[in-house]
Amino acid sequence: MxxxxxxxxxxxxxxxxxxxxxxxxxxxxxxxxxxxxxxxKGPSLLPPITNPSAKRSHLTTFKDARALVRLQSDHINRSVVPAFYRFLQAQDLDAQISAGKEYHASIETLVGLFERMEKEVDPAKNGVTGEGEKKALTSGLGLWIDGNEDLGWVDVMVGPWLYRSKNVLKHYRGFELPPGTKFNKWLDRLFQHPYFRRTCSTDDLYLDSYERYAFNRPNTSQVANAINSGRGLP
Ligand SMILES: N[C@@H](CCC(=O)N[C@@H](CS)C(=O)NCC(=O)O)C(=O)O
Known part of the structure; x- marks a missing residue:
């Protein structure tokens, strides 16, 4: 590489x-x-469309689980990530305050989507009792579920932005992530996961890389230009 x-x-x-x-x-x-x-045969980050051991009556639940993960994924792409950049690139105080609220709200919406999915795929509610089936049903929620050891699709998609919220947004905008015991436990599991850790740089490197966004200096960034002109991210 x-x-x-x-x-x-x-x-x-x-x-x-x-x-x-x-x-x-x-x-x-x-x-x-x-x-x-x-x-x-490799592990999938998305919940299985079906599970070989699933009863016929559970097939819809498995498809729903995948659809709910796609909904979360769409929210990350369309709201969380653009709001992150709008917040970081906003220069005057009023714009920073409103962009900060927007980013905060986008994370709360995501947590709401996790909670909704957790209820909908609840094995007990769906009459799922087999251990393998239970695990498969909740696998789409990745590390959000205490006890799940494998990263899920959404962990991988949003983790880097939440991590950058703790160093980059905290440093340049004084941002604090929303409070919440469950949310914080999830973040700890995610940020300590060995696969996640292997993708992280030092805080200094993050601060240096994102300085161009924080001061919104004219630069070659496709991402920064898209945000400044109100277009969708490239
Ligand atoms: N949807 C894009 C996302 C990639 C992306 O935005 N990468 C950033 C990572 S720093 C980048 O290359 N930025 C350079 C730029 O903004 O010009 C893709 O995977 O093609």
Missing amino acids: DEVDPYKKPKDLLEVSPKGLVPGLSMRVRLFWSISTKSN
Whole structure:
């Protein structure tokens, strides 16, 4: 894996990612794979559409679980992440206050979506008793469920922004994440998860990388320009 600065837009990055956004994937090798050897055995971040051991009557519940995760995912893409950048790029105090409230509210909405899903996939409510089936049903909530050890899709999607809220937004905007015992326990599990930890940089590196956004200096960032012009994120 090569490291690049996406703000310098080096030519070899633009070759694989035309907007110069990371991550970019370059397939330098041609892969030949027999369909008969194609397997999908790795862990999935999404709840299974069905579970081999599920009773027929539970199939809808499994599909619903996946749909609820997609709803959360859409909320992160459309509300949480853009609100993060609007807040960080806002320069005058009034704009910072309203963007901060908007970001705060987007996180509370996400927590509301977790709580809704937790109720809807409740194994007891759905008559699910088998251990494997129970685990599969709640797997979409990832580490939100105390006792689940595997990261879920939403943990992976929102974790980096919540982590940046604790260092970048705290530093540049004095931001505090919403309180809540369950929310905080989830954040602890997420931020201490070994896979999550392996993706983290030092706080200094985060502060340095996001300084360009915090002062909204003219720069080459596609993300910053999209926010400044009110467009959706690239
Ligand atoms: N939806 C995008 C998200 C990627 C993205 O926004 N990456 C940021 C990570 S720092 C980036 O490359 N920014 C550089 C820029 O804003 O020009 C994708 O995966 O293609």
